[in-house]
Amino acid sequence: MRTRPLKVALLGCGVVGSEVARIMTTHADDLAARIGAPVELAGVAVRRPSKVRAGIPAELITTDATALVKRGDIDVVVEVIGGVEPARGLITAAFEHGASVVSANKALLAEDGAALHAAAEAAGRDLYYEAAVAGAIPLIRPLRESLAGDKVNRVLGIVNGTTNFILDKMDGSGAGYSEALDEATALGYAEADPTADVEGFDAAAKAAILAGIAFHTRVRLDDVYREGMTEVTAADFASAKRMGCTIKLLAICERAADGGSVTARVHPAMIPLSHPLASVRGAYNAVFVEADAAGQLMFYGPGAGGSPTASAVLGDLVAVCRNLVNGATGPGESAYAALPVSSMGEVVTRYHISLDVEDRPGVLAQVATVFAEHGVSIDTLRQQGRDSGGADGATAEGREGGEASLVVVTHRAPDAALAGTVEALRKLDTVRGVASIMRVEGE
Structure with a gap:
């Protein structure tokens, strides 16, 4: 094992970031053994430095995220601040100054993933983002590594826990949309402003990422058809039950039958009770993948929250650090197919x-x-x-x-x-x- 620690800069120390920092500290010996080198938290960029952050030394806290990523001695930048800016500029600066990047930023990757991949390739560094889609569920890596030799035809999934909780509550109790949303908010599943979830923006960003990886084609957020679930009613559920169905907000990415184009969309849909996704309850996520050789695969688990998302971040961190120890990089963008994205x-x-x-x-x-x-x-x-x-x-x-x-x-x-x-x-x-x-x- 090499003795010089790999230095990690953490951008953001909220629900996810604080859990990443905690796991890095409490599992330091295990992480070092798995990586082949110790990892060291070298700095944490935050907006409110006065907030008490248990387990993080005060001298690591900074409000100057740009200076942190440009230090030159940082090996990996972990970005969990979200949003497009300043995250985009910080990630680009990290690559320019020799660091690899682990991100959970679905919005940025869906909007500008191609440019970020290009920046990573130019710098000879990694860009990993398992936590950007479906929380703790291993999904990005299976699609771009385990199924790299297969042809994926369809990705169908529940990728937003808030909306699944609301629809599951409406289905199970007969509650209306507003009543189910109020309960989701009270339990902490829905934000004070739930627009990104219930109008499908969150799921659409994830659909763009999944479609791009699955079909080796650049798919941007603007390419994804989006329809929210606020108009779903108890009457819709009654009709679905008469058909032997339930209703889910689905992200659907498909390759055309002739293989010449792809589509990506997010909208509520009725699905048969016999389908594996119909049994996904509460705030859980699940993604159903159909491939030529592998057949039908389903990935299931908690799709959000501090600990599940931090688990995905740490998995990427270990992979990126192993690559650094071995002088290698992992898989980058695969967009060779360049298939056209068809309209809805x-x-x-x-x-x-x-x-x-x-x-x-x-x-x-x-x-x-x-x-x-x-x-x-x-x-x-x-x-x-x-x-x-x-x-x-x-x-x-x-x-x-x-x-x-x-x-x-x-x-x-x-x-x-x-x-x-x-x-x-x-x-x-x-x-x-x-x-x-x-x-x-x-x-």
């Missing part, structure tokens, strides 16, 4: 559409005609009378003056065709409103 309109899937319609003769025929005109084939159709008291399965033909809920489940069709269908349905005099549109996945 080209995605082909099934749909569940709920319409509020007038309960009078000819309505079903009008609706069916619109679907046919747009090339969207109907799989099942269910109409339930409201004012007239009809029951599930009733056609309501011949009764007038009431209102009915018409539920249509389609066969697979392009998203653009579905959008055109919905637009035409809204123009029908007999359609009072489109209550819900949800995709059906995992079949």
Whole structure:
């Protein structure tokens, strides 16, 4: 074992950063044995130096993150401050001054991962970011190393614990969205401003990273279709249960059937109860990977929190330090395929559409005609009378003056065709409103 310690600079000392520092200190001997050299926390950059940080010597604390990463004696910079700036500038400076980087910054990697990889390659240093997606779940490394010899066709996953907790609560208790969100906030699963989670921004950044690695293609955040889950209702869950499904906010990355393009999207979807992702409860994450040779794989575990995320950070730290000891670097960006990223309109899937319609003769025929005109084939159709008291399965033909809920489940069709269908349905005099549109996945 070499005796000169590898020096680590830590940027950020919040929930994750403080846990990284704690593990580095309490497990120092084990880490040294695994790496082949001791590791030393050489500096910690924070915004509020007066805050008490147990176990971290006061002389290591600094507010000058730029000076810390430019010191020249730093071997590895661990970035857990999040956000695009100043993280981007600090990581770039770290490479320029000879340090490798471990990051948990999904937003930055999704927006500017290609430039960061290029900077790492130019400096002959590593950029690792297992903690950027799905917390403690080993996912980045299996995709870019274990499956490097395989062809990945699809990555389908629950990558945000907050949204999964909310949807699981709605499914299990019949609670509405607002009630489930209030409980998630009270338990600490949701931030005071949950927009990044519930509107799908967090999951979209992760989808961009996963798609890029899985398909050897640069996929940026702007390439990911995003749809939040704030409009999901108890009625949607009731419909899902009638179909033997539940509802999850999914990140879906797919290679086209002909292999010529890829898509990445985030949106709520109904999935069959028989699908492994349907049983993922609470704030847990799970990612389902489909590959040619490996077949179907599922990665499951806690997707957020200080300890789980710190575990992923430390795993990367060990890998990067081993590379430094051996005079090597790990795998960098693999974007050789350079496949085009298709628009959401080209995605082909099934749909569940709920319409509020007038309960009078000819309505079903009008609706069916619109679907046919747009090339969207109907799989099942269910109409339930409201004012007239009809029951599930009733056609309501011949009764007038009431209102009915018409539920249509389609066969697979392009998203653009579905959008055109919905637009035409809204123009029908007999359609009072489109209550819900949800995709059906995992079949």
